[in-house]
Amino acid sequence: VEMEAVEVDVSGHEYGEFACDAASANAYGPFRVEAWVEDADGEHASPVAELVVYRLRRPRYWLRDAPHSPFGVHTNSTTRHCAMAKAVGINWTRLHDAGFQYLGWRYLEPKRGQWAFRDADINRYRTHRIKVLGELGTAPKWASYHGDVGHDHIGYFDQYYQPKRLEDYANYVRTVVQRYQGVIDAYDVWNEPWIPAWWAVAYDETKEDRARYVTSKDPAGDFVALMKTAYKATKAVDEAITILGVNTTAGEDGREWTRGIVDNGGINYSDVVCYHQYTGADLAYPGDAVADGYETAVGAVADRYGEEAPPVWMSEGSSTAGRTGSGMYRQTIPYEATEDVWDTGDRLCRYVVSLLSQGVEKVFLYSMHSHRYFTGEDAGEWRVLTTPEGALNPSGAAHSTMAWHLEDTAFSKRVEPVEGVHAYLFEGTRGSVAVLAPMYEHAPYRVPAGPDMTTTDLFGNPLRDGSGLGATVVFVSTPNGVADLEAALRPAG
Secondary structure, three states, rough: OOOOOOOOOEEEEEEEOOHHHHHHHHOOOEEEEEOEEOOOOOOOOOOEEEEEEEEEOOOOOOOOOOOOOOOOOOOOOHHHHHHHHOOOOOOOOOOOOOHHHHHHHHOOOOOOOEOOOOOOHHHHHHHHOOEEEEEOOOOOHEEEEEHHHHOOOOOOOOOOOOOHHHHHHHHHHHHHHHHHOOOOEEEEEOOOOOOOHHOOEEEEEEEHHHHHHEEOOOOHHHHHHHHHHHHHHHHOOOOOOEEEEEEEEEEOOOHHHHHHHHHHHHHOOOOOEEEEEEOOOOOOOOOHHHHHHHHHHHHHHHHHHHHHHEEEEEEEOOOOOOOOOOOOOOOOOOOOOOOOHHHHHHHHHHHHHHHHOOOOOOEEEOOOOOOOOOOOOOOOOOOOOOOOOOOOOOHHHHHHHHHHHHHOOOEEEEEEEEEEEEEEEEHHHHEEEEEEEEOOOOOOOEOOOOOOOEEEEOOOOOOOOOOOOOOOOOEEEOOHHHHHHHHOOOOOO
16 A cells, blocks of 8 residues: 655754654554655655564564464574564474574584583573474584595585484483473474485485485484484483474475384374475465375374374475565665565465464474575575565564464364355464465455454455455454354355
8 A cells, every 4th residue: 555655844853753654543564664855846856765664463472482382483593583583473483594503413512522502592582482493403523424424525414414323412412401401392303304415324426416415225214213312312301392203394205204204113202293395386275285295294194193193393394485575675675676575475374374274283484594685586595574684574464464363273174155265264262263265266255244253454454344355365353153253254145
């Protein structure tokens, strides 16, 4: 929405303040404020300066822990990004890439018996009331097969060679878990071991790039041995700590990898099954890419264990890779801004809602640390929720709206009130919520209205009674139960 220009009298002033009418009108979302100096003829006498600001609902768990919250991300322990994550309703972080230097074995024990802890960085997450999913990963050269491969360079993947002695790895796990007992109460074992570059025992100079890293003849069996070691070492310190195992993928390698873990008894050492999923597909309809990916990743666990299967967390993924751009900036960036901020926010919400509808308990978006300064047409392959220089992207405002509505709820069912409109129904202590997810072609539909019903757009702004449903998700909430909400969603007549 473009608002009328406001003339500001600054005669005799070097600085001052002015009120933003959008905020006073209780509008939510991102706002771009532009300012310039005009001469007596009304011509620009200065460049246009801009500032992007946000008005968000206060998160349900602002300045409070939310251990049962499903909303997570990857972020470094910077004050700016911890506060930003919490502000958009995120309550968990996973220490992989963003933050792995605070907990990774290679960083904590670079030489045997010489420890270098990063307590201040770990504690900063907790100061902002962000729960930590630690990663018990990486291995120092002295303790891994990296020391046997015959090259001295240290690249990204060289920190992920398998540990040679599980006794050394167990000592690392015990040391970390004891030190952060009461601070970190959930740990992920390693990262993406189904990829040889993250789980290698040898190196082949004749190959190219990742293919140079060679895994063992039984990588799944090796990984179950690591899971068992981490599980037993952790539980010996504190039985209540949660251990994530299996560590699989919604990609084509996931089905075989998960079956290998199951066949080797890995579920015995997993309180939670975790997997990763990246997708650029359209989402939020029956049989979408999220549903297919979930079955690929954890179907073998469900087949073997049925109702006894552990809960599932999606510990790394995104639906907006390459789409999260400069957001609302137009004047200060040295290239053309092309991001459709409604589309980015909509895709992000559909992704999370689809995962929750599969029964996934937590979603860790990747990643708020993947920013750099304005980078031309490069929208950032892995970045979520931030613009190229690390400020909040408008998709963060959409996440804020979604988290505000869905916190403390559980998925109940999906219905289709009219052809092409899929309503995901959630129920909690405050009532029930429907996330209306229209397909790009759908039957005409007017959002329901009523005295005990609130309907908002993607950024949290109230919709007029009887508004027509467009292309992006809409949130409908009521203090009543799911049955009443489902009935209200049906078109009159």
